[in-house]
Amino acid sequence: MSQPAIVINNITKKYYLEKPRTLKKWFHTIISPFEKFTVFKNFSLSVNKGEFILITGSNGSGKTTLLKLIAGITFPDEGSIKTYGRIVPLIELGAGFNYELTGEENIVTNATILGIQKSKIKEIIPKIVSFSGLKDFIDVPLKRYSTGMVTRLAFSIAVYSNPNILLIDEIFAVGDHEFRKKSIKRILDFKKKSITIVLTSNFRIAKYIFDREIKLINSFQTS
Amino acid sequence: MNINYLRHYFQLLEVFTLREIKSRYKASLLGPLWIVLYPLFTAVILNFIFGKFIRIKTEGIPYFVFVLSGLIIWNFFQQGVDLAKNSLVWNRELITKTAFSTSVLPFSYVLSKIPDFLVYLILLLVSYNFNNYRANFSYFSIVIIILPLILLTSGVALISSLTNAVFRDFGKIVDFAFMIIFYATPIIYPESLIPAKFKFMLYLNPLALLIAFIRNLLFRSDFRLHLYLLSFPMSLFIFLLGIILFKNFNKKVADLI
Numbered sequence: 001m002s003q004p005a006i007v008i009n010n011i012t013k014k015y016y017l018e019k020p021r022t023l024k025k026w027f028h029t030i031i032s033p034f035e036k037f038t039v040f041k042n043f044s045l046s047v048n049k050g051e052f053i054l055i056t057g058s059n060g061s062g063k064t065t066l067l068k069l070i071a072g073i074t075f076p077d078e079g080s081i082k083t084y085g086r087i088v089p090l091i092e093l094g095a096g097f098n099y100e101l102t103g104e105e106n107i108v109t110n111a112t113i114l115g116i117q118k119s120k121i122k123e124i125i126p127k128i129v130s131f132s133g134l135k136d137f138i139d140v141p142l143k144r145y146s147t148g149m150v151t152r153l154a155f156s157i158a159v160y161s162n163p164n165i166l167l168i169d170e171i172f173a174v175g176d177h178e179f180r181k182k183s184i185k186r187i188l189d190f191k192k193k194s195i196t197i198v199l200t201s202n203f204r205i206a207k208y209i210f211d212r213e214i215k216l217i218n219s220f221q222t223s
Numbered sequence: 224m225n226i227n228y229l230r231h232y233f234q235l236l237e238v239f240t241l242r243e244i245k246s247r248y249k250a251s252l253l254g255p256l257w258i259v260l261y262p263l264f265t266a267v268i269l270n271f272i273f274g275k276f277i278r279i280k281t282e283g284i285p286y287f288v289f290v291l292s293g294l295i296i297w298n299f300f301q302q303g304v305d306l307a308k309n310s311l312v313w314n315r316e317l318i319t320k321t322a323f324s325t326s327v328l329p330f331s332y333v334l335s336k337i338p339d340f341l342v343y344l345i346l347l348l349v350s351y352n353f354n355n356y357r358a359n360f361s362y363f364s365i366v367i368i369i370l371p372l373i374l375l376t377s378g379v380a381l382i383s384s385l386t387n388a389v390f391r392d393f394g395k396i397v398d399f400a401f402m403i404i405f406y407a408t409p410i411i412y413p414e415s416l417i418p419a420k421f422k423f424m425l426y427l428n429p430l431a432l433l434i435a436f437i438r439n440l441l442f443r444s445d446f447r448l449h450l451y452l453l454s455f456p457m458s459l460f461i462f463l464l465g466i467i468l469f470k471n472f473n474k475k476v477a478d479l480i
Contacts, residue, residue, distance in 0.1 A: 016478060071322045
């Protein structure tokens, strides 16, 4: 069980803070482009295969940034991040959906982004449709869906994307009670299959679900 | 750069290109018919202004088919870049919330214009036949002009999408550049109107070279392969410039956009 899944080594991450760009400020930007906000400084974390990590912390403490760094959406300024296996990030459910296209067409796009092969996508489409419970709506453009239906579809794609590492950002705040129960059950199934899960949340999560809690503290320093 | 990465990249490219083509006409009444109507209207309008009123001399070539032979090149370039320059901005959510090779975005918008190009080609050859020229199916080999055209358009698309994502000013600059390039390229007028001392500019302009190649082939039955081949070095240069720029800034796109 001590196989590593995610190894974060001494990373520093700064974000640009955009300032109003007057001409005077613009000349200033030639010397130092934008003011930066330090999110992580010499941060290290190592997650083992099959571990369920809960990340807590106040708004702006870097929970989402940490997931984005692990997923390779954004990159650290210093230090290194190594991951083992396929990562499926659920930063925002339905990110990148095209609302003019139908549910099924969006499944194909979304699954491709998650790195699933074409032949495999054909195979999992019926499963995704049945898990989401959107059989009657699958050929309807997404703009006719309710917010909850979009969420269901997105989560169902992730469920069948066969990840090694699953990154989930605050997504349990949405979906109806029944579907939420169904998704939590799924996530526990993932845990049994020793899939590594990193979940961020501000809500109370029952202790028995996760293995380790990491609390992020950030003092909003700019440099 | 392994096989799996490449396969995934091409799958992304295919899916995004189809997504763009499908979604473009979904909410419109006439749908894909716009692919035919757009070039037709453009050619009709230009035919009236420059063919009937200003009467640009085209060495006896009917103006309608003359201008169409230039527009086929210009519109692919212009529309491709115009769409792709916003590709990163439009897909901000996708870039900041999912992990994939962002360079497929500008590429896919350029490739989504290929059906339009083919419709243009058919329109060109049909109106060519209507004007007492004789085209046969071998004329469809003109389709090879799309190769350097894709290289050039993708290169400019990569550069403008990236710069536009960081500073929106670049989107405006691209619009001005379009105006300059449109008039600097012999699209609505024949290259014979260019004064001798400016002729060298044609050789630096892949669009002008490709238009000259088509026009010589169609209207003089003169197959000047060197014009076609000469359009490659410049197109390739701009393409590689775009690739290198993207490779260097790829990791910062999500933070800067």
